[in-house]
Each structure stands twice: as structure tokens, then as C-alpha cells.
Amino acid sequence: MASENQDIPEGNVQNILEQESLKWVFVGGKGGVGKTTCSSILSILLASVRSSVLIISTDPAHNLSDAFQQRFTKSPTLVTGFTNLYAMEVDPTVENEDMGNNNDGMDSLFSELSNAIPGIDEAMSFAEMLKLVQTMDYSVIVFDTAPTGHTLRLLQFPSTLEKGLGKMMSLKNKFGGLLSQMTRIFGMGDEFGEDAIMGRLEGMKDVIEQVNKQFKDPDLTTFVCVCIPEFLSLYETERLVQELTKFEIDTHNIIINQVLFDEEDVESKLLKARMQMQQKYLDQFYMLYDDFNITKLPLLPEEVTGVEALKSFSHHFVRPYEPSTHRNTVEELERKVSTLRQQLKDTETELEKLRKGKQKI
Numbered sequence: 001m002a003s004e005n006q007d008i009p010e011g012n013v014q015n016i017l018e019q020e021s022l023k024w025v026f027v028g029g030k031g032g033v034g035k036t037t038c039s040s041i042l043s044i045l046l047a048s049v050r051s052s053v054l055i056i057s058t059d060p061a062h063n064l065s066d067a068f069q070q071r072f073t074k075s076p077t078l079v080t081g082f083t084n085l086y087a088m089e090v091d092p093t094v095e096n097e098d099m100g101n102n103n104d105g106m107d108s109l110f111s112e113l114s115n116a117i118p119g120i121d122e123a124m125s126f127a128e129m130l131k132l133v134q135t136m137d138y139s140v141i142v143f144d145t146a147p148t149g150h151t152l153r154l155l156q157f158p159s160t161l162e163k164g165l166g167k168m169m170s171l172k173n174k175f176g177g178l179l180s181q182m183t184r185i186f187g188m189g190d191e192f193g194e195d196a197i198m199g200r201l202e203g204m205k206d207v208i209e210q211v212n213k214q215f216k217d218p219d220l221t222t223f224v225c226v227c228i229p230e231f232l233s234l235y236e237t238e239r240l241v242q243e244l245t246k247f248e249i250d251t252h253n254i255i256i257n258q259v260l261f262d263e264e265d266v267e268s269k270l271l272k273a274r275m276q277m278q279q280k281y282l283d284q285f286y287m288l289y290d291d292f293n294i295t296k297l298p299l300l301p302e303e304v305t306g307v308e309a310l311k312s313f314s315h316h317f318v319r320p321y322e323p324s325t326h327r328n329t330v331e332e333l334e335r336k337v338s339t340l341r342q343q344l345k346d347t348e349t350e351l352e353k354l355r356k357g358k359q360k361i
């Protein structure tokens, strides 16, 4: 393989499969770069070395169902063909169902709260989900996250919730009397009373703090950045890596997807030009992230859907992709020369025809 002559060894995701202490694996990047594909494959690979794996999609544009060609819901469902791989799709933007929908008083309180602190309801439903998942005893949990900005917002919850609690306190002081009056008028039991809700928020805060501590522990958590070899994606990846560093979340794997390899049968000028363009950004990725494991994945002629396609694509996650490169044999070059001669002849004939046509006019 060509990598023998290069100073940079081809990377892979073996380090993730070998890190037995890992509990949370986040997979993130811009939309369309291959997050769902990569997180699905990581979960499949992890399922072969771990006792049980759960993959959760928090991207409102869910496509785990498309990738695995199986319907998933907000509860973990066993993936067909596996005994220890489960998948679920949660929508972080949907307000929690059992929170405040039962009565007008709570509704207005919560809408006031979510107006005051954008993202609080999202944070709350994510917290609920994490609480649930924590009780479920999976050996490792893979997140197919929403595009960059969204994910990072989710990782900021502790401060979001802190603000929420503060706001709640001031609301309680302001409307405390009114609220308890309302709960009485509407005949609501103690479970919807302000104290119950405050208790719940406090409880949520504990979960969040606990989870956040785990997210910041590199033995337990890592973030895998998925990108493509293009300017915007390089730029986004750098932003993502910087934000993760700011939040103290470990990241040391980059997957560069949709790479065009110089295969023996690539003749297209367009492809060749794009390959050159990609090479420029690949070089920059290797330069910027020389301490990362960088895995390159080939762009396939077809989509990667269904367990079989995912499994066969998964080979490139542990072994570098090898383009077919038995070029430049004598026969190969002779074939190329004769093709080019033919093309030259055809073009000359065409040109001749055009010239004649022009003279007539």
C-alpha cells in the first residue's frame, strides 16, 4: 500500500474499539457528511467487542431508520440481525410530554420559562432521556448528533439548567402565591405543585451534573468528528474541535468521508480535478491534526444503507482503504495510448468537419 512510503500512517478507529472504559461516544459534524453512516458503523463495530450497545439519534432529521432500514422509536429497539445492538431516535426539540401539558397553569409557567431561557425545554428532555439511559446499563452509548451548533448547545446544559433554576426561583417568588392558588382552583394534586416541579428541576440538575462530569472524563467520553475534504468542512471541524476543547470534551478521532481515491480506471477530468482539490484539504487536515487518529473513507458510487452495506463499509474503519493501483503496466499504458490516439483522431475529424462547414457559410 502507498502508505508505506508516506510518513503519516493511515489511521483507523481501532483506538475507540479498544478503549474498554468508554461509555459515551459522540459522533458529530456538518449535515450530510456522513454522521449517521459513521455512527451506525461505529455502533456495529462496538457491538462486536462490547456486551451491549445503544445508538441514539438526537438529530431531528432522523435517519437511523434509513441507515438500518428499520423503524425506530424513542425507546430502545433491538436492531434486526443483532443480539446486543439497540437503537432509538429522540427529538430534542419536542417538549417533554409529561411536563406541563396537563394544565394551563403549568403550561404558561413553562412557556414563560422557555421564553426566558432558550433551549431549556430541549435541555430538560435531553436530561430526561439521559436519566432513562443511565438506568439501562448499556456498556457503551453512541450518539448520532445533530449538526454542529445544536450538539454543542446540548453539551452546555448544566449552565442552561442553572439559569433555569434561577429563573424558576424568581418566578416562584413573584407568582408563588398565585401558583399555589391555581393548583388549588384547578384541583391539581401535589405532584403538579410548584414544590414538585422545583424538586424535579433540582433532580434533573443532579443528573445533568453527573452526566456532565462523565462527558468531561476522557476515560468515559470521546467525540468523533466526521467531515469531508472541503474548505467549509475543514473550517467547521476546526471550530468544533475548539469548542470541544473549551467544554473540556475529549476528541482525538477525525473521520474524513467521501474521499476520492486515484483508482486505476479514473479518467474523468472532473474527478481528477476534485481529487486535487481534496488532496489540498487532506494535507491540511493531516497538518492541523497530527495528534489525531484520522480515518479516510472512500466515496462510494452508491448510498450506504442497510445492515449489509454498513457492515461491508465498516471494513474501512479498521483497515485503510486500498485503491486499485496496478497501473502503469506495459499493457495498461498501451491500452491508454491507443485510446488517446483514437480520441485524437475522432477530434481531428470533428474539427475538419467544422472547418468545412464554416467555409461554406
Ligand SMILES: Nc1ncnc2c1ncn2[C@@H]1O[C@H](COP(=O)(O)OP(=O)(O)O)[C@@H](O)[C@H]1O
Pocket: 030, 031, 032, 033, 034, 035, 036, 037, 038, 063, 257, 258, 259, 297, 298, 299, 300, 301, 302, 303, 304, 305
Ligand atoms: N462514503 C460514502 N459514499 C457514498 N455514499 C455515502 C457515503 N457516506 C455517506 N453516504 C450517503 O450519504 C447520505 C448522507 O449520509 P448520512 O450519514 O446520512 O449523513 P449525515 O448524518 O451527516 O447527514 C446517505 O444517503 C449515505 O448513505
Ligand SMILES: [Mg+2]
Pocket: 035, 036, 037, 059, 061, 062, 063, 144
Ligand atoms: Mg444524519
